[in-house]
Amino acid sequence: MDITAITIKDVLFFLNESRCPLLLLVFAGATAVLTVLGILAFLVTALLKSYALPPEKHPHGASAMFVLGSGGHTTELLGIVGQLDFTLYPIRTYVSFSGDKLSTVRALQLEKDKSPTTSSSASRSKVQTLELPRARNVGQSYFTSIFTSAACGLECLFTVVKVQPDIVVCNGPGSCVFICFAALLLRATRIKLTRLVYIESFARVNSLSLTGRILIFVVDRFIVQWPSLSERYKEKGVEYFGILA
Amino acid sequence: MTYKVLVTTGATYPFDALIELIFTQRVLKKLSALAVTDLRIQYGSTPTSRIAYENCVENCFTVLQNTGINVTGFGITEDMASEIRSSRLVISHAGTGTILDTLRSPSPKPRLIVVPNPVLMHGHQAEVAAALEDMNCLLYSKFATEESIVSALDKLDRQLTELPQKHSLADLVNYEAGVFR
Numbered sequence: 171m172d173i174t175a176i177t178i179k180d181v182l183f184f185l186n187e188s189r190c191p192l193l194l195l196v197f198a199g200a201t202a203v204l205t206v207l208g209i210l211a212f213l214v215t216a217l218l219k220s221y222a223l224p225p226e227k228h229p230h231g232a233s234a235m236f237v238l239g240s241g242g243h244t245t246e247l248l249g250i251v252g253q254l255d256f257t258l259y260p261i262r263t264y265v266s267f268s269g270d271k272l273s274t275v276r277a278l279q280l281e282k283d284k285s286p287t288t289s290s291s292a293s294r295s296k297v298q299t300l301e302l303p304r305a306r307n308v309g310q311s312y313f314t315s316i317f318t319s320a321a322c323g324l325e326c327l328f329t330v331v332k333v334q335p336d337i338v339v340c341n342g343p344g345s346c347v348f349i350c351f352a353a354l355l356l357r358a359t360r361i362k363l364t365r366l367v368y369i370e371s372f373a374r375v376n377s378l379s380l381t382g383r384i385l386i387f388v389v390d391r392f393i394v395q396w397p398s399l400s401e402r403y404k405e406k407g408v409e410y411f412g413i414l415a
Numbered sequence: 416m417t418y419k420v421l422v423t424t425g426a427t428y429p430f431d432a433l434i435e436l437i438f439t440q441r442v443l444k445k446l447s448a449l450a451v452t453d454l455r456i457q458y459g460s461t462p463t464s465r466i467a468y469e470n471c472v473e474n475c476f477t478v479l480q481n482t483g484i485n486v487t488g489f490g491i492t493e494d495m496a497s498e499i500r501s502s503r504l505v506i507s508h509a510g511t512g513t514i515l516d517t518l519r520s521p522s523p524k525p526r527l528i529v530v531p532n533p534v535l536m537h538g539h540q541a542e543v544a545a546a547l548e549d550m551n552c553l554l555y556s557k558f559a560t561e562e563s564i565v566s567a568l569d570k571l572d573r574q575l576t577e578l579p580q581k582h583s584l585a586d587l588v589n590y591e592a593g594v595f596r
Contacts, residue, residue: 225591225592225593228592232592241512242511253583253584254588255585255589259594339588365593369584373543374539375543391587391591393587396546398546411584412580412581413578413581414581415515
């Protein structure tokens with residue numbers, strides 16, 4: 171028998187005649203796997219293409235998401251947020267992680283300090299503070315942290331899909347990786363071309379943090395605060411302007 | 416005229432060695448020679464650090480009385496910035512927050528001596544302090560020893576460089592967000 175002459179019809183005839191449900195299952199399974207791979211390839215291509223696109227223009231203002239990491243991270247990020255003209259960002263979402271009430275308080279304090287007390291400007295802005303579950307608590311075992319990380323990841327995904335920010339600004343630690351990955355899904359599906367900006371902490375002089383080493387591959391802009399770091403990771407496209415803190 | 420010295424140990428990790436170091440005869444004598452009037456100790460959040468601080472004050476009672484240095488202490492505070500502003504000298508653990516608060520405080524800026532916590536020596540705090548010393552922005556006492564801290568106190572008159580102005584990221588963020596003035 172000439173094997174090149176086999177048509178799909180022959181295959182289906184064979185499957186039908188042989189009364190072999192296992193083969194049918196294999197056939198269906200292979201189709202499903204191929205479809206999933208196809209969709210994945212499509213998404214990855216779309217995601218990779220999104221990096222070549224310039225930022226979308228938002229002349230009527232953008233929706234910004236600021237991920238507050240707690241402690242010194244929050245101080246540094248709110249310092250940068252404080253430099254922004256809030257009229258350009260009518261929708262502002264502050265994300266912090268459970269057990270860190272202080273970040274929310276400080277974000278609201280900044281909002282209060284920045285916006286004049288007139289009610290007209292307040293009604294034009296939509297400010298939201300969200301507290302998501304933490305990926306891993308200090309001292310938590312690695313096994314249980316799989317589940318808490320999954321919960322954190324899902325919650326981050328829901329949040330990002332719901333808010334659909336135009337830009338995410340974050341500076342670590344840990345949990346902001348989930349927010350960035352969720353934003354990548356928005357980009358791959360073209361729901362929103364969310365731009366990602368990551369700022370490495372002032373405390374990192376000679377080496378990147380673990381969060382930084384992961385996010386360097388996915389963010390649009392990666393900013394460091396020490397010349398030694400910028401020298402070391404020059405090929406990876408890090409940017410250095412000076413101290414931001 | 417008051418001469419307030421603020422000593423910080425940080426909020427997270429205890430740094431009792433720094434408190435004990437300040438209350439050694441040699442360092443107290445040096446501070447007294449500098450005409451220090453007030454010594455303010457931030458001893459940290461743990462009860463053991465509080466006890467360490469109280470023991471030091473008790474042991475040095477006569478010395479402190481002779482030198483006329485007024486000692487007060489507190490665990491942690493929400494408003495470190497104003498504590499720093501009212502000081503002429505800050506002797507700090509290498510906490511990035513305290514360092515920045517001091518170097519960014521309005522003129523007249525307090526002088527800053529940084530003593531990294533040896534427990535965290537391999538952390539990144541000491542790296543920041545060392546890098547800022549390279550820029551001549553602060554005085555760095557590499558070790559938590561009398562020798563090291565006294566030699567840092569000897570250099571108090573040295574002309575230090577201002578920390579460079581903080582760069583604004585607003586333009587970059589505005590560009591990425593696609594918003595323009």
